[in-house]
Amino acid sequence: MNFIPVRKILKCLGIYKKRDRTPISLHSYIDSVPQRNEYTNRRWIMLLFIISGILLLISQYRALPKQTFTEVPEKIVNIDEFEAIYKDDNNYSVIRRMVEVNTSTVQDIMLSTTVKDILSRDENIFVQTKKAQELRKQEQTNGHLPFCFHKIHSNHSANLESEELHKQLSVIKPGGYYYPKNCRSRHKVAILVPYRDRETNLAVFVFKIHPFLMRQNLEYRIFVIEQAGNQSFNRGCLFNVGFKEIFKYNNWQCVVFHDVDLIPLDDRILYTCPSFPRHMCGTVVQKENLPYYKYHTLFGGVSSMSVRHFEAVNGFANVYWGWGGEDNDLFWRIHAAKLPIVRYNKTLARYTSLPHIKQHENPNRYRLLSNGAERCKIDGLSNLVYTVILVTENHLYTRILVDIDRMKNITDTF
Structure with missing residues (x-):
């Protein structure tokens, strides 16, 4: 005894x-x-x-919640290495499930007290209520279905003119929303695409990306965040705006940040929710096979993060007006949060780049990067100021036209 x-x-x-x-x-x-x-x-x-x-x-x-993080190496450059490390860990199953329970409550932006804004807000509340009812109906319909099994293909190409492709795209719900009919998806993914004046690239992108995502049995929606006005393009700020707006449509588990000119060439590039921040664009074949691993601090092109991790790093910086810098800044935010970055092998993560006119470079990007670590707590999701001008639900994507005033989003003081 x-x-x-x-x-x-x-x-x-x-x-x-x-x-x-x-x-x-x-x-x-x-x-x-x-x-x-x-x-x-x-x-x-x-x-x-x-x-x-x-x-x-x-x-x-x-x-206290169960600890889901374990000590990991500072740099993981291969997804196979990542899987090998954690499959031997007793917490592997916990780590794989943690992104499935991440939800976020997002506060609406402050609206002016004009009659027009009040009517717009009431209409928005009505739309959100209607969407919530549709989601509950969907959960009741497929809640008894088994989880989806994803069969990985090494390569797959689609012809934009094929009747089979148009038939396949016909099952997509308005706003570019899709979920499998015969099983329950394990991942709820929001695809964010910053955009302005690239109609041809956008048309090719949505026709190519939908079949690619559908083959992975994802529940997803494509959001095109369009910047209004003629100010310099602000990619990071548009991603932050999109992140704030997407939760009006669903409780997404993770977000994929995607340039409109990049098309994946291999189905082994998974757009599922990652356990840690994932850089997905390893090589751009149209740019002389430019290897993105050549730049250690790069986190641009296509990347994905769980909702929890993106909030933990305070999103993208809002101060990069013009081309370049915001992806490197995000890398250092992730590094400061002591999160490892998972990178696909460059021979697997191959993308093609659609032809486009290069944007004007940001002349201040190196100066801003020099003090990015000091600024990450106060610059990002926490101080974002924007106004939604118009929301349109097209067949293959949800278009959100926004105004991001440079004078309201502090830049030159840093």
């Missing part, structure tokens, strides 16, 4: 001493009674404190 060595524990703690059994006189015994009573009281008080502390620690331990 198990027992607890109370006396030994108390002796170690210094609150127990062996009883003195030496014969003493009656007067000495009477004189020692108050001292022994004081010692006994002090001992019981110490015991109560110890027991209370143990109970408090147990209650706090039960209230």
Whole structure:
């Protein structure tokens, strides 16, 4: 029978001493009674404190979530290495499931008190309520279905003019929303595409990317975040705006940040929700096979993050107006948060680049990168200012036209 060595524990703690059994006189015994009573009281008080502390620690331990992160190498350059590391870990199944429970509550932006804005807000609330009802109906419909199994193809190409492709795209819901009919997807993915004045690239992109994503049995929606006005293009700010807006449509688990001119060439490039930030664009074949691994701090082109991790790094920086810098800034934010970056092998993660006119470079990008670590807490999702002008649900994507005023998003003071 198990027992607890109370006396030994108390002796170690210094609150127990062996009883003195030496014969003493009656007067000495009477004189020692108050001292022994004081010692006994002090001992019981110490015991109560110890027991209370143990109970408090147990209650706090039960209230804390299970630790899902384990020590990982600082740099993981191959997805196979990542899988090999964690499949041997007892927490592998926990790590793989953690992105499935990430949800986020996003506050709406402050609206002015004009009659037009009030009517627009009421209409928006009505639309969100309607979408929530549709989602509940969908969950009731396919909640009994088994989880999807994804069969990986090495290569797959689609002809834009084929009747089979148009028939396949006909099952997509308005707004570019899709979910498998015969099974439940394990991943809810929002695809964010920053955009302005690239109609041809956008048309090719949505026709190519939908069959690619459907073959992976994902539940996804494509959001095209369009910048209004003629100010310099701000890719990072548009991603932040899109992240704020997407939760009006679904409780997404992760986000894929995707340039409109990049098309994946291999079905082994998974757009599933990653356990850690994932850089997906390894090689751009139309740019003399430009290897993205050549630049250690690059996190651009196509990348994905869980909702939890993107909020933890405060999103993209809002201060990069013009081409370049925002992806490197995000790399250092992820590094500061002590999160490893998973990179696909460059021979697998091959993309083709659609022809387009190069944007004007940001002349201040290197200066901004020099103090990016100091700015990450105050520049990003936390200080984003924008106005939604128009939301349109096209057949293959949801278009969100936004105004991001440069004067309201602080730039030149950094």
